[in-house]
Amino acid sequence: MTARIDARFAKARAEGRAALVTYVMAGDPDPETALAVIRALPAAGADIIEVGLPFTDPMADGPAIQASGLRALKAGQDTAGTIDLVRRFRDGDAHTPIILMGYFNPIYQYGVERFLADAKAAGVDGLIVVDLPPEEDAELCLPALEAGLAFIRLATPTTDDKRLPAVLANTAGFVYYVSITGITGAATPDFGKVASAVERIKRHTDLPVVVGFGVKTGAHAAAIAQGADGVVVGTALVSALERSLVDGAAGPGTVEAVTGLVGELAAGVRSVAKG
């Protein structure tokens, strides 16, 4: 089920480094440009790609990702279109893991069974659904595991040792540690605290632990890569894309705006040698 994900972490480990996980929104600023961006990510240094499923009311996201989702919706992106985007990406890339990340309602309206079947067929590897804690596992997590898709859980600074086993119970692929209590794109984390949190989680699981929220530069990525198996960057990329737009539409430098930053982040991750 997690073959592509496992292979990517094994490859990074063999290269003595952490993995770089990049988040971009499906359909932002339009479906074709988003596809071009996503196709360009692996060569720029992304090991794993998270593709955002746009939603009108993203309660855990900051202004940058909110705006990105609204641009995508305005450009006509919907859940079917996002699955199609993954299918087209997969035609040219058999190895880069794709994780869909979003909120439950669009998936629920698409129909859970149909969504899982279509996503699997399109080449999706895993799901991150922000508003589905372990208490709601019956909704999507358990059906996803049954359908052969990893359900990647978020662990947060408020997830204490008592709760961690419940959070990790049905997690597959990797664990995503949210570095701050907060929304995407807000504060820069305290790297010392993040390192001890990663250690704490690793005492409970053998899965790779990646860290995201608040990572904006190559130097941040390097700091996180010291202890974590992977570094996730979202808001910084979405903001770079936003700055490249001309009158709200794709500009001549849109793809390069994202891949340029990914290159810097990849260099940051690779600057830290891991044993």
Place this chain on the structure above:
Amino acid sequence: MTAPQKPNSFRNGPDETGHFGMFGGRFVAETLMPNILELEAAYEAAKADPEFERELRSYATHYVGRPSPLYYAERLTEHVRETAGAGQGAKIYLKRDELNHTGAHKVNNVLGQILLARRMGKKRIIAETGAGQHGVATATLCARFGLECIVYMGAVDVERQKPNVFRMEMLGATVVPCQSGSKTLKDAMNEALRDWVTNVETTFYCIGTVAGPHPYPAMVRDFQCVIGEEVRWQMQEAEGRGPDSLIAAIGGGSNAIGLFHPFLDDENVEIYGVEAAGRGIDTGEHAASITGGKPGVLHGNRTYLLMDGDGQITEAHSISAGLDYPGIGPEHSWLADVGRVTYTSATDKEALDAFQLMSKLEGIIPALEPSHAIAKAVEIAAGKPRDHIMVINLCGRGDKDIFTVAEHLRGGL
């Protein structure tokens, strides 16, 4: 999906996972989950503590002004009987929660939650507000207990409910206008949830209606049930018997469930919830989630929602800021599906007419929210016999709405 089963009692929900049938639940980010569990435990402990009950009752009496009167609306009743057929026209009572301190039922819930926040040692209170009534009630109790208060309010609502914004500021609260999305109540709730995720250790989120993740829908309902409990003994005193029907307006549904819940197992009591039909259900510009929506997940629970085919939440419309929400509390969704409560809707125009009717006939200027209930009550009462006793929840006063109404009637004050 199988048809929902008729339960032995309509008053046992939610189950221990926070579900009313298929509705409700805890659809929140992991960051909030430990807090929600802590809140649930603290609320259960408070419920079991007679001291909490004593404190709640004491403030309800001396600070809020409870019980609110149950008042026989004689001239409204006569008005209905004039147009009704022979022997027709129900006897209409008003439950006067507009007389509460701060002018609406919202304070019943806020009092409970603020006393709970104090027990939990939380000193920073956040709230979302639409009409501003919940914001004002929260700001009021925060002032009373010396707590920091931040109120999120959609930028559109800040504009159309200016008097309440000023009130909140006078009371020492910080009002944060929300510029995202439709700039109304749902966006205020998104912003409040984002604040809570960020400041989870220090902050108590005081939700203003029976929505949000479990335990909020049950907890807010419990604090509002004082409305229906009073109606039961007050009607006994006034008429020597119980009411035949109850009717209330529904935004999130807190004033309605507060009136309804104590009577859900009284089989002979007819119960009506009135949603906002805005410019008309067919125009798509409305806020009637049950009449015009379908089940989905937003703001921590599964319930009826207004959305497009892709599950994107659509903008609600109502002349009344307090009803301008694309969802409804999950318990109402369940009560609709099991058929215990009848949900109907009133348009902006019908609410405006009822606003004026109540003002002129009874000398009571109602808020635009209960004006929706009044509009349908007059219709339903006309089809009932004269010995039928109906109670309308007059859950708020209209002071906050005079600018809006003047705008519609004569282009402004």
